[in-house]
Amino acid sequence: MSAIILDVLPIFILILIGWVIVRSGLMTSNVGDALSEFVFKIAVPLLLFRTIAEADFHGASPFRLWIVYFSGVAITWTAGHIAATRLFGRDERIGVLAGVSSAFANNVFIGLPLVQRTIGDEGLVALSILLAVHLPVMMVAGTVLMEHAERKIAGKSDRSMVFVLRQIVINLIRNPLVIGLAAGMAMHLSGLTMTATLATVVNQIAGIAGPAALISLGMALERYGVSGNFGIASVTSSLKLLLLPGCVWAASHLLGLSPEWTAAIVLTSSVPTGVNAWLIANRFGVGHSLAASTITVTTALGAITVSLWAYFLGA
Secondary structure, three states, X not given: OHHHHHHHHHHHHHHHHHHHHHHOOOOOHHHHHHHXXXXXXXXXXXXXXXXXXXXXXXXXXXXXXXXXXXXXXXXXXXXXXXXXXXXXXXXXXXXXXXXXXHHOEOHHHHHHHHHHHHOOHHHHHHHHHHHHHHHHHHHHHHHHHHHHHHHHHHOOOOOOHHHHHHHHHHHHHHOHHHHHHHHHHHHHHHOOOOOHHHHHHHHHHHHOHHHHHHHHHHHHHOOOOOOOOHHHHHHHHHHHHHHHHHHHHHHHHHHOOOHHHHHHHHHHHOOOEOOHHHXXXXXXXXXXXXXXXXXXXXXXXXXXXXXXHHHHHOO
């Protein structure tokens, strides 16, 4: 257990460093935003590109992995929605946001560094396959369900499925993570290799993706905090840290994923809620405090729960 804590703890110490940097006034949160954009648009796509380009898939199909992960997401999202609307009596919009906050793991900024550190390259392959669809699917699902909830409250009809599918395609094409994965797959299938100079540059940038992601996340946390809705936030945080990884673990065994892939996606499902929950709340102007509180609480407790999941998995 002590060895596992030594693997997990540095992840959250880097987040804490980012928070202290902003809290102490050494740098502003705007610097963190710029660093976060660099990580999302350049560093992580290059890490995914390198991982897929050099990966050995052993003939494995991605569909079982996607089914495993998103079945856990569906159960947890539903539980969060029901808790908000039935247990706490909130409207459908808060229900959607509770579902997003419960099921949207921070796979890019925390999951990647965690899996890279604890599982290694085999785990990164599994996570890369998940990331190919995770952000577009989750953001589109959250946006569509939120619009449906708003239109239901206002008594308006939903937008057509053609529009929804068009948005999905646009999001996929423009997503830097998907671009990095697609480029890596193209190189993998072509059999081409990078020159020594290019490989050095890619490796150096990819190498800073994890630490930079964690520090930028810590710098962003200053704007969130725990700001009301603590009752619902306690439930959504529990669902995020316990139910989602539990469901993913069960589905992994039912569908027979390899131990390395199981460990990778269970660990990444156990990490704190991603800031995308707050972005959806901000876009629709509802549920800011719920999203912010869930992000803060899950991040504060994440070092403990992630360590427990790593111990359970024998990672």
